[in-house]
Amino acid sequence: MQVNQEFRPKIVAFCCNWCSYAGADLAGTNRSNYPADVKIIRVPCSCRVNPLFILRAFQRGADGVIMCGCHPGDCHYTTGNYYARRRMTMLFSMLDYLGIEKERTRVEWVSAAEGAKFAATMNEFTATIKGLGENKRLEDLRCKTQ
Amino acid sequence: MQDTMMKRASELLADGTVVRVLGWKNGEFVYDPTPAVFDSAEALAQDFVYHDFCGSNLSKYLIELSRLEGKTLVFLKPCDSYSLNQLLTEHRIDREKVYIIGIPCDGKLDPDTVRSSAEGILSAVTEGDSVQVETMYGNVTLNKADCLLERCTVCKSHKVVVFDEMLGENGTVNPDSNRFDMVEKLEAMTPEERYEFWRGELSRCIRCNACRNVCPACSCEQCVFDSPTSGVSQKAAADSFEENMFHIIRAFHVAGRCTDCGECSRVCPQHIPLHLLNRKFIKDINTYYGEYQAGAEAGSRAPLVNFTMDDCEPNVIYKGGSK
Numbered sequence: 132m133q134v135n136q137e138f139r140p141k142i143v144a145f146c147c148n149w150c151s152y153a154g155a156d157l158a159g160t161n162r163s164n165y166p167a168d169v170k171i172i173r174v175p176c177s178c179r180v181n182p183l184f185i186l187r188a189f190q191r192g193a194d195g196v197i198m199c200g201c202h203p204g205d206c207h208y209t210t211g212n213y214y215a216r217r218r219m220t221m222l223f224s225m226l227d228y229l230g231i232e233k234e235r236t237r238v239e240w241v242s243a244a245e246g247a248k249f250a251a252t253m254n255e256f257t258a259t260i261k262g263l264g265e266n267k268r269l270e271d272l273r274c275k276t277q
Numbered sequence: 278m279q280d281t282m283m284k285r286a287s288e289l290l291a292d293g294t295v296v297r298v299l300g301w302k303n304g305e306f307v308y309d310p311t312p313a314v315f316d317s318a319e320a321l322a323q324d325f326v327y328h329d330f331c332g333s334n335l336s337k338y339l340i341e342l343s344r345l346e347g348k349t350l351v352f353l354k355p356c357d358s359y360s361l362n363q364l365l366t367e368h369r370i371d372r373e374k375v376y377i378i379g380i381p382c383d384g385k386l387d388p389d390t391v392r393s394s395a396e397g398i399l400s401a402v403t404e405g406d407s408v409q410v411e412t413m414y415g416n417v418t419l420n421k422a423d424c425l426l427e428r429c430t431v432c433k434s435h436k437v438v439v440f441d442e443m444l445g446e447n448g449t450v451n452p453d454s455n456r457f458d459m460v461e462k463l464e465a466m467t468p469e470e471r472y473e474f475w476r477g478e479l480s481r482c483i484r485c486n487a488c489r490n491v492c493p494a495c496s497c498e499q500c501v502f503d504s505p506t507s508g509v510s511q512k513a514a515a516d517s518f519e520e521n522m523f524h525i526i527r528a529f530h531v532a533g534r535c536t537d538c539g540e541c542s543r544v545c546p547q548h549i550p551l552h553l554l555n556r557k558f559i560k561d562i563n564t565y566y567g568e569y570q571a572g573a574e575a576g577s578r579a580p581l582v583n584f585t586m587d588d589c590e591p592n593v594i595y596k597g598g599s600k
Binding site for chain 1: 464468469501529532557558561562581582584585586591594595
Protein backbone atom coordinates (compact mmCIF):
# COMPACT_ATOMS: atom_id res chain seq x y z
CA MET A 132 0.00 0.00 0.00
CA GLN A 133 1.29 3.39 -0.84
CA VAL A 134 1.33 5.90 1.99
CA ASN A 135 1.09 9.56 1.25
CA GLN A 136 4.12 11.04 2.95
CA GLU A 137 3.47 14.62 1.98
CA PHE A 138 2.59 16.91 4.89
CA ARG A 139 -0.99 18.12 4.58
CA PRO A 140 -1.60 20.98 6.98
CA LYS A 141 -4.91 21.51 8.70
CA ILE A 142 -6.06 25.04 8.14
CA VAL A 143 -9.10 26.61 9.73
CA ALA A 144 -10.63 29.62 8.02
CA PHE A 145 -13.21 31.70 9.85
CA CYS A 146 -15.28 33.39 7.16
CA CYS A 147 -17.95 35.97 7.77
CA ASN A 148 -21.33 35.08 6.34
CA TRP A 149 -21.81 38.24 4.33
CA CYS A 150 -18.54 38.75 2.48
CA SER A 151 -15.85 36.11 2.77
CA TYR A 152 -18.14 33.09 2.81
CA ALA A 153 -19.81 34.42 -0.31
CA GLY A 154 -16.31 35.08 -1.67
CA ALA A 155 -15.42 31.44 -1.09
CA ASP A 156 -18.64 30.48 -2.85
CA LEU A 157 -17.68 32.64 -5.79
CA ALA A 158 -14.24 31.03 -5.90
CA GLY A 159 -16.10 27.72 -6.23
CA THR A 160 -18.48 28.90 -8.95
CA ASN A 161 -15.54 30.36 -10.86
CA ARG A 162 -13.76 27.00 -10.60
CA SER A 163 -10.76 28.67 -8.92
CA ASN A 164 -8.63 26.11 -7.16
CA TYR A 165 -7.68 26.33 -3.55
CA PRO A 166 -6.39 23.51 -1.34
CA ALA A 167 -8.84 21.16 0.33
CA ASP A 168 -6.76 21.56 3.50
CA VAL A 169 -8.67 24.73 4.22
CA LYS A 170 -11.68 24.04 6.41
CA ILE A 171 -14.13 26.89 6.41
CA ILE A 172 -16.16 27.80 9.47
CA ARG A 173 -18.95 30.24 8.78
CA VAL A 174 -19.48 32.95 11.38
CA PRO A 175 -22.11 35.71 11.32
CA CYS A 176 -19.46 38.40 11.40
CA SER A 177 -15.69 38.50 11.83
CA CYS A 178 -16.46 40.16 15.15
CA ARG A 179 -18.01 36.88 16.30
CA VAL A 180 -14.58 35.26 16.36
CA ASN A 181 -13.65 35.00 19.99
CA PRO A 182 -9.87 34.77 20.58
CA LEU A 183 -10.66 31.51 22.33
CA PHE A 184 -11.93 30.08 19.01
CA ILE A 185 -8.53 30.61 17.48
CA LEU A 186 -6.68 29.01 20.38
CA ARG A 187 -9.20 26.18 20.38
CA ALA A 188 -8.52 25.54 16.73
CA PHE A 189 -4.84 25.24 17.52
CA GLN A 190 -5.63 23.03 20.49
CA ARG A 191 -7.57 20.64 18.30
CA GLY A 192 -4.68 20.33 15.91
CA ALA A 193 -4.93 23.16 13.40
CA ASP A 194 -1.63 24.17 11.87
CA GLY A 195 -2.81 27.58 10.75
CA VAL A 196 -5.82 29.80 11.39
CA ILE A 197 -6.98 32.52 9.05
CA MET A 198 -9.83 34.92 9.67
CA CYS A 199 -11.61 36.54 6.74
CA GLY A 200 -14.15 39.31 6.93
CA CYS A 201 -15.65 42.18 5.00
CA HIS A 202 -13.34 45.04 4.13
CA PRO A 203 -13.28 47.66 6.90
CA GLY A 204 -16.15 50.01 6.23
CA ASP A 205 -18.20 47.33 4.45
CA CYS A 206 -19.31 45.32 7.48
CA HIS A 207 -22.89 44.09 7.24
CA TYR A 208 -23.28 45.17 10.86
CA THR A 209 -21.50 48.47 10.15
CA THR A 210 -18.73 48.26 12.73
CA GLY A 211 -18.10 44.60 13.59
CA ASN A 212 -14.88 44.21 11.70
CA TYR A 213 -13.38 47.34 13.24
CA TYR A 214 -13.60 45.66 16.64
CA ALA A 215 -12.33 42.38 15.20
CA ARG A 216 -9.37 44.22 13.70
CA ARG A 217 -8.23 45.55 17.06
CA ARG A 218 -8.86 42.25 18.79
CA MET A 219 -6.91 40.17 16.31
CA THR A 220 -4.01 42.60 16.23
CA MET A 221 -3.73 42.21 19.99
CA LEU A 222 -4.12 38.44 19.96
CA PHE A 223 -1.60 37.82 17.18
CA SER A 224 0.86 40.13 18.82
CA MET A 225 0.47 38.16 22.05
CA LEU A 226 0.97 34.84 20.27
CA ASP A 227 4.14 36.23 18.76
CA TYR A 228 5.24 37.42 22.20
CA LEU A 229 4.84 33.87 23.53
CA GLY A 230 7.04 32.61 20.74
CA ILE A 231 4.36 30.97 18.62
CA GLU A 232 5.11 31.53 14.95
CA LYS A 233 3.12 34.57 13.92
CA GLU A 234 2.91 33.31 10.33
CA ARG A 235 0.39 30.71 11.49
CA THR A 236 -2.26 33.33 12.05
CA ARG A 237 -3.59 35.82 9.55
CA VAL A 238 -6.44 38.22 8.87
CA GLU A 239 -7.57 38.96 5.32
CA TRP A 240 -10.42 41.11 4.14
CA VAL A 241 -12.25 39.37 1.29
CA SER A 242 -15.44 40.78 -0.22
CA ALA A 243 -18.21 38.76 -1.84
CA ALA A 244 -16.88 39.79 -5.25
CA GLU A 245 -13.32 38.67 -4.60
CA GLY A 246 -13.46 34.97 -5.39
CA ALA A 247 -10.07 35.13 -7.04
CA LYS A 248 -8.56 36.87 -4.03
CA PHE A 249 -10.01 34.21 -1.74
CA ALA A 250 -8.44 31.40 -3.76
CA ALA A 251 -5.11 33.22 -4.04
CA THR A 252 -5.04 33.99 -0.31
CA MET A 253 -5.77 30.39 0.62
CA ASN A 254 -3.16 29.04 -1.79
CA GLU A 255 -0.55 31.37 -0.41
CA PHE A 256 -1.47 30.76 3.22
CA THR A 257 -1.43 26.98 2.76
CA ALA A 258 1.99 27.21 1.15
CA THR A 259 3.26 29.23 4.11
CA ILE A 260 1.93 26.71 6.61
CA LYS A 261 3.38 23.83 4.59
CA GLY A 262 6.72 25.57 4.82
CA LEU A 263 6.38 25.96 8.59
CA GLY A 264 5.41 22.34 9.10
CA GLU A 265 3.33 20.93 11.90
CA ASN A 266 2.22 23.14 14.73
CA LYS A 267 4.16 21.95 17.75
CA ARG A 268 3.98 24.93 20.05
CA LEU A 269 0.24 25.23 20.51
CA GLU A 270 -1.26 21.81 20.52
CA ASP A 271 -2.91 19.62 23.05
CA LEU A 272 -1.61 16.08 22.81
CA ARG A 273 -4.85 14.73 24.27
CA CYS A 274 -6.75 16.22 21.36
CA LYS A 275 -4.59 14.44 18.79
CA THR A 276 -6.20 11.65 16.80
CA GLN A 277 -4.39 8.28 16.55
CA MET B 278 -0.15 56.04 59.61
CA GLN B 279 -1.99 53.07 61.09
CA ASP B 280 -3.14 55.12 64.08
CA THR B 281 -4.28 58.04 61.93
CA MET B 282 -6.25 55.68 59.73
CA MET B 283 -7.80 53.89 62.67
CA LYS B 284 -8.76 57.19 64.33
CA ARG B 285 -10.40 58.55 61.18
CA ALA B 286 -12.21 55.26 60.57
CA SER B 287 -13.56 55.23 64.12
CA GLU B 288 -14.78 58.82 63.73
CA LEU B 289 -16.63 57.98 60.51
CA LEU B 290 -18.13 54.88 62.09
CA ALA B 291 -19.22 56.90 65.12
CA ASP B 292 -20.94 59.67 63.16
CA GLY B 293 -22.74 57.13 61.00
CA THR B 294 -21.19 58.14 57.66
CA VAL B 295 -20.12 54.57 57.13
CA VAL B 296 -21.27 51.29 58.63
CA ARG B 297 -18.22 49.21 57.89
CA VAL B 298 -14.55 49.60 57.16
CA LEU B 299 -12.54 47.65 54.61
CA GLY B 300 -8.90 47.40 55.56
CA TRP B 301 -6.27 44.84 56.44
CA LYS B 302 -5.64 42.57 59.37
CA ASN B 303 -2.63 40.42 60.04
CA GLY B 304 -2.77 36.84 58.90
CA GLU B 305 -0.91 34.08 60.61
CA PHE B 306 2.28 36.10 60.26
CA VAL B 307 2.95 39.78 60.11
CA TYR B 308 4.05 39.49 56.47
CA ASP B 309 0.77 38.04 55.18
CA PRO B 310 -1.88 40.63 56.03
CA THR B 311 -5.25 39.89 54.55
CA PRO B 312 -8.14 42.17 53.55
CA ALA B 313 -10.75 42.35 56.28
CA VAL B 314 -14.04 44.08 57.06
CA PHE B 315 -14.54 45.79 60.41
CA ASP B 316 -17.89 46.99 61.69
CA SER B 317 -17.02 48.64 64.97
CA ALA B 318 -14.31 50.73 66.62
CA GLU B 319 -13.58 47.78 68.93
CA ALA B 320 -12.97 45.44 66.01
CA LEU B 321 -10.71 48.06 64.45
CA ALA B 322 -8.72 48.48 67.63
CA GLN B 323 -8.32 44.75 67.92
CA ASP B 324 -7.27 43.72 64.43
CA PHE B 325 -6.79 46.64 62.03
CA VAL B 326 -3.25 46.97 60.71
CA TYR B 327 -1.49 48.98 58.05
CA HIS B 328 2.17 48.45 57.35
CA ASP B 329 4.49 47.91 54.43
CA PHE B 330 3.38 44.34 53.81
CA CYS B 331 -0.20 45.53 53.13
CA GLY B 332 0.16 45.24 49.38
CA SER B 333 -3.20 43.73 48.56
CA ASN B 334 -5.59 45.71 46.42
CA LEU B 335 -8.91 46.30 48.18
CA SER B 336 -10.92 47.54 45.20
CA LYS B 337 -12.33 44.22 44.09
CA TYR B 338 -13.94 43.52 47.47
CA LEU B 339 -16.12 46.59 47.00
CA ILE B 340 -18.14 44.87 44.29
CA GLU B 341 -19.70 42.70 46.98
CA LEU B 342 -19.60 45.29 49.75
CA SER B 343 -21.27 48.06 47.75
CA ARG B 344 -24.30 45.82 47.32
CA LEU B 345 -24.84 45.70 51.06
CA GLU B 346 -26.89 48.16 53.06
CA GLY B 347 -24.99 51.31 54.07
CA LYS B 348 -21.72 52.87 53.09
CA THR B 349 -18.35 51.15 53.20
CA LEU B 350 -15.18 52.97 54.09
CA VAL B 351 -12.17 51.84 52.13
CA PHE B 352 -8.50 52.77 52.22
CA LEU B 353 -7.00 52.99 48.77
CA LYS B 354 -3.37 53.17 47.75
CA PRO B 355 -2.60 54.80 44.39
CA CYS B 356 -2.59 51.44 42.50
CA ASP B 357 -5.89 50.42 44.07
CA SER B 358 -7.53 53.71 43.16
CA TYR B 359 -6.90 53.04 39.44
CA SER B 360 -8.60 49.66 39.81
CA LEU B 361 -11.54 51.26 41.59
CA ASN B 362 -11.91 53.86 38.84
CA GLN B 363 -11.92 51.10 36.26
CA LEU B 364 -14.61 49.20 38.19
CA LEU B 365 -16.66 52.41 38.44
CA THR B 366 -16.33 52.80 34.67
CA GLU B 367 -17.68 49.29 34.24
CA HIS B 368 -20.55 50.01 36.65
CA ARG B 369 -19.48 47.23 38.98
CA ILE B 370 -19.36 49.43 42.06
CA ASP B 371 -21.92 51.92 43.30
CA ARG B 372 -19.89 55.06 44.01
CA GLU B 373 -22.58 56.32 46.41
CA LYS B 374 -22.05 53.30 48.65
CA VAL B 375 -18.31 53.80 49.03
CA TYR B 376 -16.39 56.32 51.08
CA ILE B 377 -12.80 56.43 49.89
CA ILE B 378 -9.84 57.55 51.94
CA GLY B 379 -6.74 57.86 49.81
CA ILE B 380 -3.45 56.92 51.41
CA PRO B 381 -0.05 57.73 49.94
CA CYS B 382 2.27 54.84 49.18
CA ASP B 383 5.98 54.74 48.63
CA GLY B 384 6.32 51.09 47.79
CA LYS B 385 5.25 47.87 49.47
CA LEU B 386 7.55 45.08 50.57
CA ASP B 387 7.75 41.70 48.91
CA PRO B 388 7.40 39.20 51.78
CA ASP B 389 9.39 36.55 49.95
CA THR B 390 12.42 38.77 49.44
CA VAL B 391 12.33 39.96 53.04
CA ARG B 392 11.96 36.40 54.27
CA SER B 393 14.90 35.23 52.21
CA SER B 394 17.15 37.60 54.18
CA ALA B 395 15.43 37.47 57.55
CA GLU B 396 13.85 34.49 59.24
CA GLY B 397 11.19 34.63 61.91
CA ILE B 398 9.94 38.13 61.11
CA LEU B 399 8.10 39.86 63.94
CA SER B 400 7.77 43.30 62.38
CA ALA B 401 9.21 45.45 59.62
CA VAL B 402 9.39 49.23 59.78
CA THR B 403 10.52 51.43 56.93
CA GLU B 404 12.81 54.33 57.75
CA GLY B 405 13.79 56.27 54.66
CA ASP B 406 15.73 53.98 52.36
CA SER B 407 16.12 51.13 54.79
CA VAL B 408 13.84 48.58 56.40
CA GLN B 409 14.32 47.66 60.04
CA VAL B 410 13.22 44.07 60.41
CA GLU B 411 12.71 42.73 63.89
CA THR B 412 13.07 38.96 63.95
CA MET B 413 13.02 36.25 66.57
CA TYR B 414 16.80 36.08 66.25
CA GLY B 415 17.59 39.78 66.43
CA ASN B 416 17.28 42.82 64.23
CA VAL B 417 18.20 43.02 60.56
CA THR B 418 18.52 46.15 58.45
CA LEU B 419 17.69 45.77 54.77
CA ASN B 420 17.92 48.13 51.83
CA LYS B 421 14.31 49.02 50.95
CA ALA B 422 14.94 49.21 47.20
CA ASP B 423 16.03 45.56 47.24
CA CYS B 424 12.92 44.17 48.87
CA LEU B 425 10.12 46.02 47.09
CA LEU B 426 7.43 44.25 45.12
CA GLU B 427 8.21 44.18 41.40
CA ARG B 428 5.39 46.60 40.62
CA CYS B 429 6.75 49.10 43.15
CA THR B 430 10.23 49.13 41.65
CA VAL B 431 8.69 50.44 38.42
CA CYS B 432 5.84 52.41 40.03
CA LYS B 433 3.71 54.14 37.41
CA SER B 434 1.93 56.56 39.69
CA HIS B 435 1.94 57.82 43.27
CA LYS B 436 -1.32 59.64 42.67
CA VAL B 437 -4.59 58.50 44.20
CA VAL B 438 -7.02 59.19 41.35
CA VAL B 439 -10.31 58.84 43.17
CA PHE B 440 -10.98 59.72 46.81
CA ASP B 441 -13.32 61.50 49.19
CA GLU B 442 -10.49 62.57 51.43
CA MET B 443 -6.74 62.12 51.51
CA LEU B 444 -4.68 61.20 54.52
CA GLY B 445 -1.33 62.81 53.90
CA GLU B 446 -0.01 64.31 50.71
CA ASN B 447 -1.19 63.02 47.31
CA GLY B 448 1.63 62.06 44.95
CA THR B 449 2.10 62.51 41.22
CA VAL B 450 2.06 60.31 38.13
CA ASN B 451 5.46 59.00 37.16
CA PRO B 452 5.59 58.96 33.35
CA ASP B 453 9.24 57.89 33.33
CA SER B 454 8.69 54.56 35.03
CA ASN B 455 10.56 51.95 33.05
CA ARG B 456 7.92 49.27 33.45
CA PHE B 457 8.13 48.17 29.81
CA ASP B 458 11.85 47.39 29.94
CA MET B 459 11.41 43.66 30.45
CA VAL B 460 8.71 43.50 27.74
CA GLU B 461 11.12 45.19 25.34
CA LYS B 462 13.86 42.78 26.30
CA LEU B 463 11.58 39.84 25.50
CA GLU B 464 10.47 41.39 22.23
CA ALA B 465 14.09 41.66 21.16
CA MET B 466 14.59 37.88 21.58
CA THR B 467 14.07 35.38 18.79
CA PRO B 468 10.73 33.49 18.80
CA GLU B 469 12.57 30.34 19.93
CA GLU B 470 14.07 32.11 22.93
CA ARG B 471 10.72 33.64 23.80
CA TYR B 472 9.03 30.28 23.54
CA GLU B 473 11.62 28.76 25.84
CA PHE B 474 11.29 31.63 28.30
CA TRP B 475 7.52 31.33 28.50
CA ARG B 476 7.52 27.55 28.68
CA GLY B 477 9.91 27.83 31.59
CA GLU B 478 7.65 30.30 33.36
CA LEU B 479 4.19 29.02 32.47
CA SER B 480 4.98 25.34 32.96
CA ARG B 481 5.20 26.06 36.69
CA CYS B 482 1.53 27.08 36.75
CA ILE B 483 -0.48 24.89 39.10
CA ARG B 484 -3.84 26.41 38.06
CA CYS B 485 -4.63 27.58 41.54
CA ASN B 486 -6.58 30.48 39.97
CA ALA B 487 -5.11 32.94 42.48
CA CYS B 488 -4.30 35.39 39.67
CA ARG B 489 -7.88 35.28 38.46
CA ASN B 490 -9.42 35.54 41.89
CA VAL B 491 -7.35 38.51 42.99
CA CYS B 492 -7.51 40.46 39.72
CA PRO B 493 -9.80 43.51 40.04
CA ALA B 494 -10.45 43.36 36.29
CA CYS B 495 -11.48 39.68 36.48
CA SER B 496 -14.80 40.44 38.09
CA CYS B 497 -17.21 38.41 35.98
CA GLU B 498 -19.96 36.64 37.89
CA GLN B 499 -19.30 33.57 35.82
CA CYS B 500 -15.88 32.87 34.42
CA VAL B 501 -15.26 31.15 31.09
CA PHE B 502 -12.77 28.87 32.81
CA ASP B 503 -15.41 27.58 35.20
CA SER B 504 -17.16 26.01 32.26
CA PRO B 505 -16.31 22.33 31.89
CA THR B 506 -16.23 22.82 28.12
CA SER B 507 -13.69 25.64 28.20
CA GLY B 508 -10.89 23.31 27.17
CA VAL B 509 -9.01 24.21 30.35
CA SER B 510 -9.67 21.94 33.27
CA GLN B 511 -9.74 23.11 36.86
CA LYS B 512 -6.67 21.30 37.99
CA ALA B 513 -2.96 21.22 37.44
CA ALA B 514 -2.41 21.20 33.73
CA ALA B 515 -1.63 17.88 32.15
CA ASP B 516 -0.49 19.52 28.98
CA SER B 517 1.54 22.59 28.15
CA PHE B 518 -1.23 23.89 25.98
CA GLU B 519 -3.60 24.52 28.84
CA GLU B 520 -1.25 26.83 30.65
CA ASN B 521 -0.66 28.84 27.51
CA MET B 522 -4.34 28.98 26.73
CA PHE B 523 -5.36 29.92 30.25
CA HIS B 524 -2.85 32.74 30.52
CA ILE B 525 -3.36 34.10 27.01
CA ILE B 526 -7.11 34.20 27.43
CA ARG B 527 -6.93 35.63 30.92
CA ALA B 528 -4.58 38.36 29.77
CA PHE B 529 -6.81 38.97 26.76
CA HIS B 530 -9.95 39.30 28.84
CA VAL B 531 -8.40 42.07 30.89
CA ALA B 532 -6.60 43.73 27.97
CA GLY B 533 -7.42 47.41 27.86
CA ARG B 534 -8.95 47.20 31.33
CA CYS B 535 -5.88 46.08 33.23
CA THR B 536 -4.54 48.98 35.26
CA ASP B 537 -1.23 47.20 35.83
CA CYS B 538 -1.75 46.94 39.58
CA GLY B 539 0.54 43.89 39.64
CA GLU B 540 -1.64 41.81 41.96
CA CYS B 541 -1.45 38.74 39.67
CA SER B 542 2.31 38.51 40.04
CA ARG B 543 2.18 39.32 43.75
CA VAL B 544 -0.15 36.45 44.60
CA CYS B 545 1.29 33.83 42.25
CA PRO B 546 2.60 31.05 44.50
CA GLN B 547 4.86 29.91 41.67
CA HIS B 548 6.28 33.40 41.03
CA ILE B 549 5.27 33.50 37.38
CA PRO B 550 5.78 37.05 36.06
CA LEU B 551 2.20 37.38 34.87
CA HIS B 552 2.42 41.16 34.74
CA LEU B 553 4.62 40.74 31.67
CA LEU B 554 1.64 39.41 29.72
CA ASN B 555 -0.59 42.29 30.77
CA ARG B 556 2.11 44.84 30.14
CA LYS B 557 2.58 43.51 26.63
CA PHE B 558 -1.06 44.33 25.91
CA ILE B 559 -0.73 47.74 27.53
CA LYS B 560 2.37 48.46 25.50
CA ASP B 561 0.71 47.31 22.26
CA ILE B 562 -2.34 49.43 22.96
CA ASN B 563 -0.12 52.43 23.63
CA THR B 564 1.81 51.82 20.43
CA TYR B 565 -1.05 51.08 18.07
CA TYR B 566 -4.04 52.93 19.49
CA GLY B 567 -2.53 55.80 21.47
CA GLU B 568 -1.50 56.17 25.09
CA TYR B 569 -4.11 54.78 27.43
CA GLN B 570 -4.01 54.18 31.16
CA ALA B 571 -6.98 52.16 32.35
CA GLY B 572 -8.57 53.68 35.44
CA ALA B 573 -6.85 57.04 35.09
CA GLU B 574 -10.25 58.64 34.68
CA ALA B 575 -13.67 57.17 35.33
CA GLY B 576 -15.88 56.81 32.29
CA SER B 577 -13.14 56.47 29.68
CA ARG B 578 -13.75 53.90 26.96
CA ALA B 579 -11.42 50.93 26.96
CA PRO B 580 -9.44 50.54 23.71
CA LEU B 581 -10.75 47.08 22.88
CA VAL B 582 -14.39 48.18 23.00
CA ASN B 583 -13.58 51.11 20.79
CA PHE B 584 -12.15 51.66 17.33
CA THR B 585 -11.23 54.28 14.79
CA MET B 586 -11.70 54.03 11.02
CA ASP B 587 -7.98 54.20 10.37
CA ASP B 588 -6.65 51.67 12.88
CA CYS B 589 -3.62 49.73 11.75
CA GLU B 590 -4.20 46.38 10.06
CA PRO B 591 -3.37 43.22 12.03
CA ASN B 592 -0.41 42.62 9.73
CA VAL B 593 1.32 45.55 11.42
CA ILE B 594 2.83 43.03 13.83
CA TYR B 595 4.55 41.20 10.98
CA LYS B 596 6.37 44.38 10.18
CA GLY B 597 7.29 44.81 13.80
CA GLY B 598 6.61 48.54 13.89
CA SER B 599 3.88 50.95 14.79
CA LYS B 600 1.46 52.14 12.15
